[in-house]
Amino acid sequence: MAPIAVASTTTSEFFTNLKTSIVSPQPNTLHDVIAQAVDSCPSHELGFITSSAHDSSIQTKTFSAFNQYVRNLARAMLEWGKPTGSIVVVYLTEHEDNMAAVWACLLAGYVPCLQPALSAQQAHKEGHVAHIKNLFGSAIWLTNELGAEQISTISGLEVHLLSELKGSAETFNVSADWVGYEAKADDEAILFLTSGSTGFSKAVVHTHRTIIAACRAKGKSYGLTSESRVLNWVGFDHVAGSLEMHITPLLYGASQLHVHASAILADPLRLLRLIDEKSIELSFAPNFLLSKLTRDLEKRTDLFGTFDLSSIKRINSGGEAVVSKTAKAFAATMKQLSKNPSAVSFDISPGFGMTETCAGCIYHPVDVLTNEPTHEFLDLGRPIDGCEMRVVDPADGSTLRPDGESGELQVRGPMVFVRYYNNAEATSSSFVEGGCGRIKDTVIVHGVSYGIPELETHLQTVEGVTHSFLGAAPYRAPGQETEGFIIFYSPTFDLDGADASSKLFATHRALRDICVKMITLPPQFIVPIPVNQMEKTTLGKLSRARLISLFKQGQLAKHIARSEELLSEARGATFVAPSTKTEKALSKIYAGIFNLAESEMSASDNFFELGGTSIDVIRLKREGEAHFDLPEIPTIQVLKHPVISSLANYVDSLLSKDGKTEEYDPIVPLQLTGNKTPIFFVHPGVGEVLIFVNLAKYFQNERPFYALRARGFEPGHPFFTSMDEMVSCYAAAVKRTQATGPYAIAGYSYGGVVAFEVAKRLEAMGEEVKFVGLINIPPHIADRMHEIDWTGGMLNLSYFLGLVSKHDANDLAPALRPMTRKEQLEVVWKLSPPDRLVELQLTPEKLDHWVDIAGSLIECGKDYNPSGSVSATDVFYAIPLRGSKSDWLNNQLKPWSGFSRGEPSYTDVPGQHYTLMDFDHVPQFQKIFRGRLEARGL
Incomplete structure (x- = not known):
């Protein structure tokens, strides 16, 4: 492999560019690594951008200052009185805190074990913590106030707060080479927990020797020197974040910037700004994030030629295979966004590794724009030295x-x-x-590893599956961005029997439902194989490798064909041929969206049951308007009429121009299958419910999912004028839809307080409300409502709709306020990505009206003062719009306890306030949310 050339760069305000180089570093322990970095590059810096940062402000420490800080922390740790070699579970959120805690443990003679975010499901969380306690024979945890709250229900833990340790450390000022224990190369250094996807986590033991061997070889592969600049946004609890992007560059004296992932995901442009401003040479992004960044940035034609990206030389990519076309699209977009495209030349380096190999151990850097990839996925090349x-x-x-x-x-x-x-x-x-x-035995979906044995255990319970004759195997179809899987099984029924079609349909539906709920994706194929034709090994196990091999060779084609024949037969039993001209036209549009044959479309097909997403809704609306030459098919009508025949009737009413203004009904049914208690979801502060479409599909065949939409979107419908009016309307609508309890109701953001009030109203009617879900909203909102003027409301809505970035939404307000309303709209309109405006079919007039709807809801909340209580509350919290997550939970959300007669729950969910329902986070959110519904007996 050719060496990586590292271009020289100019001095920046953040990085001190020292003309030094560490040649062939040969430390024996991690103690030597930090000491060597301080001796050689004392003024180089570690920079951090936290999860709560609203701008690109960077907190920095020089190597020298950081060294002093962590040695004082280590000295303070000895006050715990624990013996050398004690394991300390480090459970922290921010990079700097994790980094400091790990080094303090090492220097004190303790063994840090990095704990990733705990499950939000109480039973799994408690089981995991108990498992860790048993595994280590002790339970010393170092965490923050929020982490301590999460594990407070588990007895027998010794919990130390980092804030208290910091306070204690301030009383010490040890020498710059102080250690509490002289480490040896083969001592245990750091423990990393496996994902736990195949059961409870295992703790991977890495010694000083294994870590240094890995880091030395990685740094050589990367071409690192003491002049290199590294940007990391992988969590520190992951081996890639801690070893690959911290200890490896530290070994070579390279300066580092560590950014909380949420800061990049919320505003992808921040990544480019940081590369530009800080002359970043090396960073990391898995394939699915390269794809996301490309989707988000390639539409920003207004930003082409804006950034200096000449410094970036290499982007490592691991976690899953890198799709060649994704890598090329990303690289091309980077060039378009650069001020000087000819100066942009960087390698995308796919890599592979595991926790057990200190992350990546094989890489292949390639400039995909000058070297055309020869395969669908980028090659991995050759392993690192050793x-x-x-x-x-x-x-x-x-x-x-x-x-x-x-x-x-x-x-x-x-x-x-x-x-x-x-x-x-x-x-x-x-x-x-x-x-x-x-x-x-895992399958990797969007960089997240899921255990196949655990999935198989649940799939074995499906009626129609012969016990021990089911296997799931990873599979990646040509052109697919992320890994998928195939299920092979033997049915308990005869595939040639009279009722085979109905039984197969029910079995496959149940298998798909479990897969979607457990690992967020359905299988690509489900292959039923008669039990007498399903081979097992001499040990009585199914060979997944052999089944996949047979599948690829086409030797299972007859079983797949028989399955398709039976499923088609089952589908035909309820098939209704489209009869009218409008039904036939819509059938063709549906078929195009879902990549189905037009002849397969039934007039009774439901858009959402076919797998329709929020993006598909917009596509259906646009294609329908174009085909029927209609000025508009309102989005809400697509949501309310998802069945082809029903939507056709509505379209016919528009074509005949006899469509009268429909009476307002807040209920929007997004999913009607399943026998469990329905869930009602109240809109956020923007009033619309399209955001719930992607969540609703996870409840198919489990429970109906209804959304409540604000009044005022349709012509002739006035805005709500008070909270009481809104609550009365919604409570009556819920009762019309579900006559008797028990009820389950939830609200996202602003909708949370509305849901609380609707639940109170239902209880006042004598009904039982078993679940009240409050998503990232405190009970006291009046002050916040008074803070939002028209400008703030417009910017909030624009950010929520993806028209402006979070950065722009925060920075624009002062400049916009002196302008007229029309001028403010014009500024936002010019900043908005044209493709997004087309996708949402917005006009300046529609955006203006939407701001008024959101404003009417704000007015309803200005006098809101919570009172009374409901039977129980389930509060879900994400990263807030401002401030720390700990403060948000303890000072803003905890007061819900005063409005709950039963024991409330507080559950951490991934993402930020405006992103927790998007494509990246809703797969995890649905699992957490469904777990809380089940915990309440629903």
Whole structure:
């Protein structure tokens, strides 16, 4: 592999560019790594942007200052009186806190174990913490106030707060080379927890020797020097964040900037600004994020030629395979956004590694714009120095596979972990003769690893599946951006039986539902294989590798064809041929959206049951308007008429111009299948409910999902004028839809207080309300409502709709306020991505009217003062619009406890206030939310 050239760069206000270079660093322990960095580059800096930062302000510490800080922390740790080698579970959120805690543990002679975010599901969280306590034989946790709150229900833990440790450390001023313990190369250094996707987490033991071997080889591969500048936004609890993007650059004296992921995801332009302003040379982004950044940035034609991106030389990409076309699109977009496209030349370097190999251990940097990729995915190249790999037959774990054939990957080298902590059985099963580690049974979806054995356990419970004759295997179809999977199983019924079609339909539907709810995606294929034709190994197991091989070779084609024939037969039993001209036209549009044959479309097909998303709704609306030459098919009518025949009737009424103004009904049914208690979701402060479409699909065949939409969008419908009027309207609508309880109602943001009031109203009617979900909203909103003027409301709405970035929404307000309303709209309109305006079919007049709707809801909330109580509340909290998450929870959200007669729950959910329902976060949110519904007995 050719060495990576690192261009020289100019001095920036953040990085001090020292003309020094560390040649062939040879430390033996991590203690040596930090000491060497301080001696060689004392003025180089570690920079941090936190999750609560509203701008690009960077908190910095020089290597020298950081060294002093963590040694004082380490000295303060000794006051705990714990013996050398004690394990400390580090459970923190921000990069700087995690980093400081890990180094303090190392220097004090303790072994840090990095704990990722705990599950929001109480039972799983408590089970995990109990497992960790048992695994380590003790339970020392170092966390913040929010983390302490999360584990407060679990007894027997020794919890130390970082804030208190910092306070104690201020009383010490140890020497710059002080250590509480002189480490040895083969001492345990850091423990990393596996994902726990195949059960409870295992603790991977890495020594000083394994970590340094990995980091030395990585840095050589990256071409790092002490003049390099690294930007990281991978969580520190992940090996890629801590070892690959911190200890590796520290080993070479490189300056580092660590950004909380939420800061980039909320505003992708921040990544470009930081590369520009801080002359960043190396960063990291997995394939799905390269894809997201491209989607978000390639539409910003107004920003083409804006940034200096000449410094970036390499972007590592791991977690899943890198799609060649995604890499090319990203690189091309970076050039378009650059002030000087000819100066932009960087490698995208796909990599592979595991927690057990200290993250990446094989890379292949390539400039995809000058070297045309030869395969669908970017090649991985050759392993780093000292690492060896081989591909073997999974049946025996030792026979080498010929080039080009798939098999089991085995890895060995000095960077491979030494063992799983206190788990000899797992350690033994992970190694074969020769010191090679074996692959795990997982499928990786958008960079998140899910355990196949756990999935299979749940799938085995489906009626129609022969016990022990089901296997799920990872599979990536050509052109697919992320990994998927196939289910192979033997049905309990005869595939040639009289009722085979209905039984197969029910079985496959149940298998899909479980997959969507557990790992957020349906299987790409479900292949039923008669039990007498399903081969097992001599150990009585299904060979996933063989099943995938047979599938790729086409040897399962007859089973797939029979399945499709039976499913078509089942579908035909309820098939209604489109009869009118309008039904036939809509059938063609539906078929195009869902990539189905037009002949397969039934007039009774439901848009959402076919898998329609919020983006698909907009597409259906636009294509329908174009085909029927209508000025507008209101989005709400698409939502209210998802069935082809129903939507056709509505379109016919528009075409005949006899469509009268419909009576306002706040209820929008987004999903009507399933027998469990329905859920009602109240709109956020913008009044619209399209945001719930992607959430509703996860409740298919489980429970109906209704959304409540504000009044005022349709002509002739006046705005609400008071909270009482709104609540009365919504409570009556809920009762019309579901005559009797128990009820489940939730509200997102502003909708949370409305949901609370509707629940109170239903209880006052004598009804039982078993679930009240309050999503990222405090009970006291009046002060906040008074703070929002028309300008603020317009910017909030514009950010919510994706018209402006969070950065722009925060910065524009002072400049806009002196302008007229029309002038303010013109500014926002010019900043808005043209494609997004077309996608939403907005006009300046529609945006203006929408701001008025949102403003009417703000007015309703200005006099709101919560009172009374409901049976119980479930509060879900994400990163707030401003301030820290801890303050948001403890000072803003906890007061809900005063309005709940039963024990309230407070559940952490991923994302930020405006992003927790988007495509990136809703898969995890639905799992958490459904868990709380079930916990309330619904």
